[in-house]
Amino acid sequence: MDNAAGTVDSDYVEDLQLIRSIREDDSFWDCIFEAKLDFLNNDADPFQASCVRPEIADSWVRSYNSGLKPDDSDLGEHITEDELQRVLAENAEIADTARSLIKNVESLNLQNDYIFELLDASGIALVQIGNLDQHQFVGPLYRCDEGNVGTNAHTLCMRYKKPFVVVGPEHYCFALQGLIACAAPVIDQSDTSIAALTLTQSIPEGPLSPSDEKVLVHAMSLVSSLAIALSDQLRINQQEVKLAETEQKYSQASLEAQRFESISRTVINAVKDGVLICNAEGSITLATPEAAHLLKIPPEDLMGTNARSLVGDGRSFEEIVEQGGSTTVIIDEELHETKISQIFGSKSELEGFIISLKEAKRTTLGASRGKVGDTADILFKDILGESTQINKAKALASRFARSTENILLMGESGTGKELFAQAIHNQACPNGPFMSINCAAIPPRLIESELFGYESGSFTGAEKGGKPGKIELAEGGTLFLDEIGDMPLELQATLLRVLENKRVIRVGGKTYKQIDFRLIAATNQNLPKLVSEHRFREDLLYRISVLTVNLPPLRDRIGDALYFARFFLNECQIRTGNGRVTLSDEAAHFVSVYAWPGNVRQLKHAIYSAYYTCENGVINIDDFPLYIAQNLNHRAPAEHLGSEPSGALTQNESSSSVKVQDGCAPASNTASEPFCVAQDSPLPTLSLSDLERIAINEAIRQADGNIAAAAAILDISKATLYRKLKDS
Template sequence: MIGENYSAALNGQQFVTKERWEAMKQNKERFLKNESENPCDFPYMNQAVAESWIRSRRLGVNPFEPLIGKYVDSEELEMVLYKNKLLIDITQNLFNSFKKLADSSGYSLYLFDKDGVSLLYSGVLYQNKDSGWLAGKPGIIRNESTVGTCAHVLSMRYKCPIQIIGPEQYCVAFKNMIGSSAPILDAQGEVIATLVLNQELINPTFDSNYQKLCIHTLGLIMAMAEAIQVQIELEKKNQYVSSVNNDLRIAYDTLEATLDCIDEGIVNVNQTGQIIRMNRQGLRIFNLEPNRIANKNIRDFLDENSNLMKFVSNGEKTSVEEIICINHDEQPYFIDIHPVLNQDTCQLTGAILRFNHVKKINAMVNRRSGAMASYNFADIIGASKAMKKAIDLGNRFAGLQETILLSGESGTGKEMFAQAIHNKCCPQGPFIAVNCSALPRDLIESELFGYEGASFTGADRNGRPGKIELANGGTLFLDEIGDMPLELQPVLLRVIDNKQVMRIGGRNYKKVNFKIIAATNKDFEKVIEEGLFREDLFFRLSVLTIKLPSLQERENDVEILRNYFIEKYCKKIGRQVPQVNAAAKEKILSYSWPGNVRQLENAMIYAINVSQDNTITLECLPDTILKEKSGELDRKSANERENALLTMESWEKAGIQIALMRANNNIPLAADLLEISKATLYRKIKDYNMKL
């Protein structure tokens, strides 16, 4: 109904007539004198105006107050003006054009924000005789709670243009004013401000010309509001475009800087391989200047057997290893291929190629897989002449290129020696250890030499480098070399001689440069006589030989190592270092230690966990040590005796003994510590013939 009323007003069906003016004056007097009257029932009353009168009264607006409205404080006004700067700047231009007309005709023009705070004024300043109040000062608050019913209040409320006459306005200060107002809306149709044009009528004539003038005034304020609204949208669009362009420039510059920070070559190519752009690292890889990539094609740098462009043309997201040739220098690179599609058509437009040198990838793989050497010669404990001699030889041989063979019984520290030699000669390179006896016979070839993609069933699609390839720039440690299959020995010999390796299923040799250290606990003369090891490979591996002494050959090192292992383990578990009584010391020194240093360390760990009252006694030592008496044990090989020591049964029995000791022979508590059932614990105690 409200919309229909204002549509009628805009169509000129409600004129500013004398009858309407006089009727509204009477309606106003009637309403102000009698609070029980409902203005909605008055003649000539617009329902929106009547409802606003009622709200104004409820809000406590004094219609006779000479000081109309109130001001915001200076800080708040500053914020309001700053927030509406664009609106004010655009409106000011229109107000400047309107100023001459306003000055000559007696009109006044206002701009209010959505809260009714005056932002701008143009025209005649009306002064209230009683208060001296000037209407044109910015910051005055004119909303329904301060001035009651007026044109811009209703215009904001109903989001439409409106014109009301003096008596319709709630406050008597506006009794001779005709107010024409139009809202300024944002893109979502919400009010952001209103324009108000006031006309003062001292002696209204109410003739047809004046009625037309009023209608034209409403049309003028509507046109101005529309012009401001359009101009604001244009300015915002221009600002948006400018902001987007600026954001795009910032994004582009940021992307450029980011790509240049990446230590991988990033190359963008189209479907034919034409290079579109590349980052700084890419320019370094291909030895190009930024202005020289326009006519370059990635095919110019690829091997004739390359499959790279096949994957690019097919839009495949994959990784390949390729040889890149720059100025006759061939270098292996690992290349990630990421297809680029048109976002609108989803058609393939090219690819992003990411280049990583194989040497860098191998180094990363080695670090992730723990292929690093942690021991130095300073970490090798021992004061015996035999050990000092071995350490001296290791230091001297480390700087030489020849292969080194470490021989000695199991547990003498061959891998520790190998790591120390590596850290002496090439600490920055990888340390790749291969246990030739631990690898399955059918896998050792692929583990050592690697393979190309699809070389055999189950092979990785992209192939995989072997241990020899991964050792490039570092050390290849071949432990238990005497157990290497006979059929692979000539291939290894060729690699050692030529420093080249070919993967299984490969077509090209790859250059490798590494130091070889081999280790064995076997009698090579016997192995060679039995035809299990090639004599020429043995001679090639044993150019420099270091014999690591057994623990029995190391004089007083047993005592030194005993104390070292006890202190090391106690520090690890945060326990006070226990004393070793005389009987235990004597047994430790007299024992033959067939498992060498490894067996001694394990025995000390066991003794610490079994000991009570912070003392290691004879009874704390493992049963294997306690049972040894002169002439009572067969002289088994060191390997056999070490294996007997390290059986699962012996460790399980030791674990049960420790749990029972900590639980004071409380079976349920000991079972909880071992995370097994009580029935299982009883059965194992019986199986091991243990006494409670």
């Protein structure tokens, strides 16, 4: 039988031999006794005596060295009743368990006086059962160890962590010579002897009878088995206690967790912003109703969804946190401000993120980069129109925005190229700078320094300390090159190089700087035609036109002209706070069929003008600016409404002029010349510059010669108007 307290039979082999030797050999008992006397009186080495076991010899030496007299009869160290009670209280569990195990020991047919004891590690009796009362030292108020009772079975069994028998003369003290004691250790979970079970019997001096031997062997096995059982039971008890403690801790922890979760939920739900909690990988574990509302995704669908792809701005959450934690993202065409914080575990490891989410004001756009650059606050949802043509263009541009490629926007003047550029920028990198240059509006000699920047003293008038160019400033954002068709040919080669290696060198500079930016170029010119005329580099065209969005002219966008007219009327109403103004049937028809060569911009100004001009809250054709109203005689028949789109700028057509529809006189130099409404062929043409000149004249006329007011009507700056007047 193997276990922690030892192997009953094998552990007793030496003891059995000893007992057998004592029974079979009359002189064995005396041999031990003589050896002890020889050791005590003559300093003889007890290890040399063949009848003395080495453990016993060792114990004699220790007992001797402790100063104990072998002929002492007052053995053991007296302890107080208080100390005993304290020890009993400390060992109550082992004592109770032992008691229940040894209660039947009386039923053993022990022939001699005996005492069955459980002694703690220091030798104090915790339990005593038996009738051996003539030896006072075994009384309860004694501590019995090797130092005060000499060689004994319980000390040795605990020392060697195995059952031990000490017979008559093996005891160091003569007073114990009439006893035989079998002891076995009680061993705890950490393999320490914490107590000993001992059966001590009186034994007649001299050889043992066969029945004595039998009883002794039986007693040894019993003690050993009981000690093993006691050790096991204690271990089980300890495990049960641990289990109960663990269960209690667990249930306390889960109660705490529930309480914490309910508090967190209450707090989180009380926050007005939407809140998402996700793990370190980004998988969402909690989403408040407001977050689900803002994201337009049901809360249950949000669980497990990756927050990194849902509310990211191109940077990793870790990067965002490192750079301040705030960012602006566009989700479902709406602008949102997000704040991201990290959640750390008890060992400072990243456990996840808390993301708060709220609708943002446009002013937050670019805020996290210090608002470098031009204003770009247009989102795709601001690009109006109900026609499939504009919606297709928006969908395409929005798809392109997700790439990092350059984008080319082609469309006639006023079709919304600038709006598209801003919307693409805000969808792709709302936190980055939006740098814009109109190549047609800047004198060619200045474009280079504007674009590339310059070093100090690189030309007369250069700012001290140099100046970064727009490309450099577009780092992390967008460079919008409007009217790219007007870029000087010699600069096109430099621009191509910059686009190819994303490195820029300032004018007069010596070192290149790596810049991460996206180019959005726009033009109302037919670039392939410019290429064929050697006014635009073919390689640059290929480079910038990989992703091209053609913006349809208003005349091709079925239903949009009327939609815009009503929208702009409403805008005027809100702006002025005046009453409602409507279009007469005739005016509405006219708006629908007019070709609007200046597209949305022209329509907008025409409606604004008519709004202020009309009387009685109804706009008639006469209320439109003169150059439009004069087309009355040439407007399309009503049945022309909804006809197929015509005249859209394509890469194969020249867009520098606008097609003028059937029945219209060709453009003239005066504002009094009629304009055209959309009709079928034949199609004479009117150049954009003619249109512009006429629009400018009309605006000045309406503004009674006030340039600032005329510029406002034209939706351009006063400076631009002056420049245009100068150029024309």
